[in-house]
Amino acid sequence: MGLLQEAIFGVVTGSYIAIAAIGFTLIYGIVNMINFAYGEYLTLGAFVGFFAASAVPGPLPVAVVAAMIGGGVVSIALARGFFTPINHTGPVPMLLTSIGLGIAIRNAIRLFGGRSARYIETETATFRFDAVPDVPIGSVDLLGGFFVTSEHLTVFGSAVAVFLAVHLLLTRTDVGIAMRAMGDDESLARVRGIDTQLIRDSVWVLAGVLAGLAGVLMAIQTNVSSTTGYSHILQILSAAILGGAGSPYGAIVGAYVIGLALAISTAFLPSSMTGLSSAVAFAILIAVLLVKPSGIAGTEVREA
Amino acid sequence: MVGPSFNSWCVRGCIGMPSNTNERVNRRAFLTVAGSGGIVGLSGCVSFGGGEESGGDDGSGDGSSGDGSSDDDGSGDDSTDDGSSDGGGGPDTIALGQPASLSGQWDFLQPGVSQATDAAVAHINEAGGPLDAELEVIRRDTAVDPQEARTVTTQLIENDGVPAILGLYSSEINPLWDFLQDFEVPIVTPWPGSTFLDTRGGDKATPEDLSDDEWVWRTVVGDTVHTSGSAVYALENDLDTLGVLNGTTEGERSYVEGFLSVYEDNGGTVAERVEVEIGNSSYQSALSRLFDADFDAFLVSLPQESAITALNDWSDAGYGRQPILSDPLAQQAVIDQVGSDIHGAWAGSPGQSGPSYDTFEEAYSGRDGDAEINAWTPPAWDATIVTALAIQRAGEATPEAIQRNLGPVSRDGGTEVHTFAEGKEALENGEEISYQGSATPVNFTQHGNVFGSVTISTAGENGFEATSEVPAEDIREYVAEGEY
Numbered sequence: 001m002g003l004l005q006e007a008i009f010g011v012v013t014g015s016y017i018a019i020a021a022i023g024f025t026l027i028y029g030i031v032n033m034i035n036f037a038y039g040e041y042l043t044l045g046a047f048v049g050f051f052a053a054s055a056v057p058g059p060l061p062v063a064v065v066a067a068m069i070g071g072g073v074v075s076i077a078l079a080r081g082f083f084t085p086i087n088h089t090g091p092v093p094m095l096l097t098s099i100g101l102g103i104a105i106r107n108a109i110r111l112f113g114g115r116s117a118r119y120i121e122t123e124t125a126t127f128r129f130d131a132v133p134d135v136p137i138g139s140v141d142l143l144g145g146f147f148v149t150s151e152h153l154t155v156f157g158s159a160v161a162v163f164l165a166v167h168l169l170l171t172r173t174d175v176g177i178a179m180r181a182m183g184d185d186e187s188l189a190r191v192r193g194i195d196t197q198l199i200r201d202s203v204w205v206l207a208g209v210l211a212g213l214a215g216v217l218m219a220i221q222t223n224v225s226s227t228t229g230y231s232h233i234l235q236i237l238s239a240a241i242l243g244g245a246g247s248p249y250g251a252i253v254g255a256y257v258i259g260l261a262l263a264i265s266t267a268f269l270p271s272s273m274t275g276l277s278s279a280v281a282f283a284i285l286i287a288v289l290l291v292k293p294s295g296i297a298g299t300e301v302r303e304a
Numbered sequence: 305m306v307g308p309s310f311n312s313w314c315v316r317g318c319i320g321m322p323s324n325t326n327e328r329v330n331r332r333a334f335l336t337v338a339g340s341g342g343i344v345g346l347s348g349c350v351s352f353g354g355g356e357e358s359g360g361d362d363g364s365g366d367g368s369s370g371d372g373s374s375d376d377d378g379s380g381d382d383s384t385d386d387g388s389s390d391g392g393g394g395p396d397t398i399a400l401g402q403p404a405s406l407s408g409q410w411d412f413l414q415p416g417v418s419q420a421t422d423a424a425v426a427h428i429n430e431a432g433g434p435l436d437a438e439l440e441v442i443r444r445d446t447a448v449d450p451q452e453a454r455t456v457t458t459q460l461i462e463n464d465g466v467p468a469i470l471g472l473y474s475s476e477i478n479p480l481w482d483f484l485q486d487f488e489v490p491i492v493t494p495w496p497g498s499t500f501l502d503t504r505g506g507d508k509a510t511p512e513d514l515s516d517d518e519w520v521w522r523t524v525v526g527d528t529v530h531t532s533g534s535a536v537y538a539l540e541n542d543l544d545t546l547g548v549l550n551g552t553t554e555g556e557r558s559y560v561e562g563f564l565s566v567y568e569d570n571g572g573t574v575a576e577r578v579e580v581e582i583g584n585s586s587y588q589s590a591l592s593r594l595f596d597a598d599f600d601a602f603l604v605s606l607p608q609e610s611a612i613t614a615l616n617d618w619s620d621a622g623y624g625r626q627p628i629l630s631d632p633l634a635q636q637a638v639i640d641q642v643g644s645d646i647h648g649a650w651a652g653s654p655g656q657s658g659p660s661y662d663t664f665e666e667a668y669s670g671r672d673g674d675a676e677i678n679a680w681t682p683p684a685w686d687a688t689i690v691t692a693l694a695i696q697r698a699g700e701a702t703p704e705a706i707q708r709n710l711g712p713v714s715r716d717g718g719t720e721v722h723t724f725a726e727g728k729e730a731l732e733n734g735e736e737i738s739y740q741g742s743a744t745p746v747n748f749t750q751h752g753n754v755f756g757s758v759t760i761s762t763a764g765e766n767g768f769e770a771t772s773e774v775p776a777e778d779i780r781e782y783v784a785e786g787e788y
Contacts, residue, residue, distance in 0.1 A: 009588040016585055116412060117609045119641050124620050149620045221585050222613045231583040266580070266589035274590065275552040275579035 002134065002144030006267045007260065012152045014259025015159035016221075017232065020214035021239035021251035022166055023207035029183045029246030030203045033083065033094035037102035038211060038236065041078075042229025043109055045071035045212030046219035053120050060122060064158075064216050071212020072205040079204040087200075102230070110226035117223035120216075125150040140268075155217050162210065166248055175202050183246060235281075242285050243296050250297030257284065257296070398433070398701045399440040400691060401460030403471040408447030409582070409607045410473065413632065415675035417494060417684040418443065421470060423667045424688035424724075431725035434695040441688075442466065450479045461489050467701045470687050474498030475554050477520060484519065489703040490710060491520045492691050494683030497527035497631075498558040502788045506752025511711045514704060521710055521752035523690065524683035525654040525744060530631060531562030532782045533758025533774035534652030538601065539570055543626060547594045547602035548577040549587075549614060556582075556605040559630045563603060566782050575599040580614075582607050587614035591621060601626035608633060612641045619645040631679055634761045634768040646763050653679040655757035655773065656743055658686070660722035664742035682743035690714055690739050690746055693727045697737070714739050714748045744776075753788055755780070 020042060027035045048070030053063035082101055086093055130145035170176035178199050181189040190196050215229055222228070239258050243250025258281045265280035288296065402421060405414045421441055428439050442464050446453040453476035460466050469489060474496035477484065481504070484491060505520035507513075538546070546567065550560045557579075564574060576597035580590045591614065594602065602625055604611055611633050618627075619642055627649035629638070634651040656679065658664075664685045668677065675681075691706060693713040698705035712718075713727065718736030721727040730737045739746050744756035758779060760772035 005592060006589055009586065009592070012588075013586055110407060116637075117612075119612075124616075126620055126622060128622075147621060151620070218585050223609055225609065227583070232585065263589040266578075267593050271577055272579075274593070275581055277589075278581055 002141035002146065003264075004132070004143050005146040006263045008146060008148060008152065010260035010263030011256065012155050012259070013262055014256035015155045016214055016218055017235050017239050017259060018252045018255035019159055019162050019210055019217070020229075020232070020236045021243070021255045022162065022248045023210035023214075024236050025240040025243070025246055025248055025251040026179070026203050027207050028240065030179055031079075031083070031087075031200055032186075033091050033098065034237075035098045035207075036095065036233065037078070037098040037105060038207070039229035039231075039233035040102050040105040040109070041071055041075055041208055041211035042215035042218065042232065043106070043224075043226060044074045044229075045208075045215030046224045046228045047109065047113060048074075048212065049216030049219055050118050050120055050224045060120075060220075063120070064213065067212040067216035068209045069212070071210070071215065072208040075204045075208020075211065076201055079201070083204075084197075084200070106226055106230055113226060117225040119223050120220050122151070122220055151221060155221070158213060158217060162213065163252060166206075169206075170248070175199065179203060235278075238282065238285050241295060242288055244294055247295070247297040250295050253296050257288075394435040395437045395701060397440055398435070398437045398695065399442050399464060399466050400688070401457075401464060401466035401469045401471075402441050402443040403446045403453055403456045403460070403469065403476070404443050405448045405473070406443075406445035408449065409609065410448045410632075412608065412635070412637075413678055413680055415673065416678050416681040417471075419671055419673045419675045420494075420664070420668055420677075420681045420684040421688050423664075423671045424685045424692075426671070427667050428689065428692045428724045431723070431728055434692045434724075434728070435699065435701065437701070439692060441470065446472075446476060448473050448475055450476050454480055454483060457484065457487070461487050467695075467703045468492060468691050468706050470684070470691065471495060473555070474500065474558060477501065478554055487703075488514075488519055488707075490691075490707045492687045492710065493520070493522050494524050494680045494687045496520075496522050497524065497530070497562075498554060499526065499528050499562050500554075500558065501751070502526055502528050502753065503751050506748060506750050507707065507711045509711070509750040511708050514707060517707060518752070519703075519707060521748060522683075523686040523741065523743065523746060523754055524680055525756045525758075526753055526788065527559050527562035528565075528783055528788055529755060529776075529779055530652050530654050530758045531559055532566040533779045534628065534760075535563050535565075535567040535570070535572065536778065536782065537650075537652060537758075537760055537772065537774055538567065538628060539572055543601040543628075544571065545573045545575050545599040545601075546628075547575055547597055547599040547625075548605075549590060549594055549602060550577070550579055550605040551582045551607065551610065552579050553582065553607075556607070556630070559605045560603065570782075580606070580610075582610040584610065584613065586617060588617045588621065590614070591618055591623060595621075595623045595625075599625065601628050603628045603630075604633065605630040606633075608635060608637065612638060615642045615646060619643060634763075635678075636676075636767045639763050639767060644765075647765065648763065650760050650762040650771070651768070652758045652760050652774070654683070654743060655759045655776075656682050657757065657759075657773075658682065658742045658744045658746070659720075659740035661742045663722055682741070686739075686741035686743055686746050689724050689727075690741070692724055693721075693731070693737065693739055696724075696728050696731050710752075711748050713737055714746045716747055749788060750786075751788065755783075755788070 024038050045067040049063045049067030052066035056062055082097055083094055126147055126149050128147045132143050132145050134144045135142040170180055178194045181194060182196055182199050186196055218228055235258055239254035240251050242257060243254030261281040261284050262277050265277040266274055405411050425439050425441055433439050444456045446456045453472060469491040472491055472493050477496055478498055478500045505518045508516045510516060548560055550556045576594050578590045578594045580587055604627060606614060629649055629651040631651050631653040634653055639646055664682050694706045694709035695701045697709040697713050716738050718738040719730045720740050721730055721737045722740050727737050727739060744754040746754055755776055757776045758774040759770050761768040762771040
């Protein structure tokens with residue numbers, strides 16, 4: 001296989017991460033908290049999608065939509081129940097609350113959701129492009145035959161749709177523009193008449209919808225279990241940091257950098273080191289932050 | 305509403321303008337907190353894997369009162385009399401401890417082991433129990449997490465006062481080896497296949513001398529045995545070149561090392577080996593690398609959920625070739641999720657056809673619960689029976705006494721017994737016994753290991769079905785005497 005094929009794998013992995021990382025970074029940017037329970041939002045979305053797929057004998061997109069709606073509802077409910085009441089306490093108490101909430105949700109899912117992994121039944125088609133010529137440079141083939149599956153296309157297509165939707169939301173709608181205003185200066189936004197609580201709620205819903213989507217896509221690719229989201233939270237967090245915390249653009253870039261690093265390091269590390277691909281991704285994160293502490297897209301956030 | 309001064313998507317102060325919101329965190333604080341949280345999460349301190357206790361009936365139906373299993377909370381050591389039979393007054397109850405995988409990635413294997421243990425306890429108690437006491441099992445969840453296993457083992461020994469432990473995986477025993485030895489409580493476990501235990505454990509063939517003992521015994525054949533059997537079978541079927549895809553945990557590596565040791569020593573060649581982290585959302589990159597190499601078959605050693613993801617990726621990519629699976633993957637769920645492409649894949653598992661398998665199966669199927677019998681289920685029965693027989697022979701239920709008697713009740717030379725009742729009767733008649741187990745004959749080696757045949761199970765439309773058997777004696781020639 002050539003580098004092109006590895007890049008496709010990396011882009012697919014990056015797409016999962018990007019969808020979730022946008023929601024994560026929006027919460028950080030606007031609600032001003034690091035939500036370590038965010039992985040559980042993905043898990044809950046995956047479970048909603050699974051139950052929807054099981055209960056409704058309809059096409060898979062119905063389950064995906066159900067997961068997105070479920071994710072949004074769960075997110076706003078948890079925010080109203082646990083985060084909004086302590087909004088005034090600052091980011092650190094909210095962070096600690098999110099860690100505790102994440103543990104509680106994870107164990108509750110395990111308790112009530114059962115011990116076994118569940119699987120969403122899908123049919124996967126594979127499209128091959130074997131006629132692509134090899135372009136070898138040294139031992140590396142830049143092109144060469146490759147394949148994509150319908151799952152790959154679904155994930156990438158979903159990610160592109162999310163990028164466009166979020167872009168339009170933030171640049172073309174009053175709610176989105178208000179979100180950006182709050183992200184820049186909440187007090188000034190409030191003075192200008194923006195209902196900041198409404199905007200916070202909107203962010204929670206949006207982040208939940210994105211988590212639900214990412215969760216159900218991961219579930220389709222792997223399975224549904226209490227750790228579906230938790231096992232990816234470090235990658236999501238890393239994408240957000242790498243891209244520049246608070247920046248959806250940056251989160252997208254960061255996610256694809258991590259996805260590509262995971263794929264390419266697995267392909268090209270020495271045989272005895274292939275299990276260290278995640279370490280390579282995190283090494284890149286550290287290297288980028290050393291050179292550009294604000295992340296790829298951002299400018300360093302300063303305390304007032 | 306808001307002017308175009310918001311110059312990017314950056315919704316959180318990214319334009320560099322100092323904010324007057326004093327509750328904002330700066331980037332350094334963010335990174336510090338996030339990094340700390342990540343480290344805490346990675347270290348397992350906020351992991352969900354541990355801390356949950358489970359009673360004796362979890363996963364096993366009715367394993368609590370009626371058959372002696374207990375969900376005792378571990379307060380105090382009142383659940384176990386120390387078993388001293390001196391003076392004619394034996395204990396009323398004897399409680400054994402069972403660390404269990406009631407949750408975590410191996411939880412799908414626990415129901416069968418719990419059911420087998422509970423069946424054995426009921427079988428023993430129906431025969432009057434060891435030393436005429438009622439046998440109980442206190443079962444606690446470790447999630448196969450070494451830290452949790454440390455806590456659970458300590459609770460069982462220190463709080464519950466159990467004289468023997470009937471569990472623990474390789475992933476728990478190996479990192480806790482010195483810690484467990486310090487307790488000097490026998491661990492008779494149906495789980496571990498690790499080659500680490502090949503020369504560790506047992507009484508070193510000197511039952512009365514505890515000074516050279518190591519306190520672990522396993523009633524399941526080690527990876528060395530059944531991976532040898534699998535490797536022999538692969539070579540016999542002209543699968544001379546191999547690709548390997550394995551996880552990075554102890555169990556997966558151990559399986560592969562055992563397989564390759566015999567495979568390469570006998571002419572097989574490994575064309576490529578790729579190690580992967582478990583729990584990934586995709587294994588396509590690893591598979592792409594693996595299948596760039598030329599080989600006849602590929603060996604997969606991963607936990608079930610990761611293996612299903614990897615095998616689905618393999619199926620989607622249409623790589624083909626002969627899959628060989630590690631024994632935990634010989635499960636119906638693998639076929640259900642991967643589909644017909646996996647038909648023809650085979651796995652070599654410890655044989656389940658010891659001399660008293662029928663006795664086990666009858667008792668097992670008579671229990672409430674419908675857990676599937678797997679490779680660890682008959683060994684769980686054997687672990688319980690042989691421990692109870694050791695107590696019976698010792699005349700007391702203390703760790704030292706059990707340790708001294710595990711070898712003598714199992715090894716060749718005495719009256720062959722197939723049930724606890726037969727063994728108890730023979731011991732009461734002053735005879736020496738040799739317990740004949742359900743998974744293997746349970747002739748403990750000097751290192752506390754057992755030896756048995758290997759069953760080759762092949763995936764097909766009706767699930768994994770036994771298609772071949774590699775006899776124990778054929779495998780013996782690949783496993784040096786004294787090194788297992």
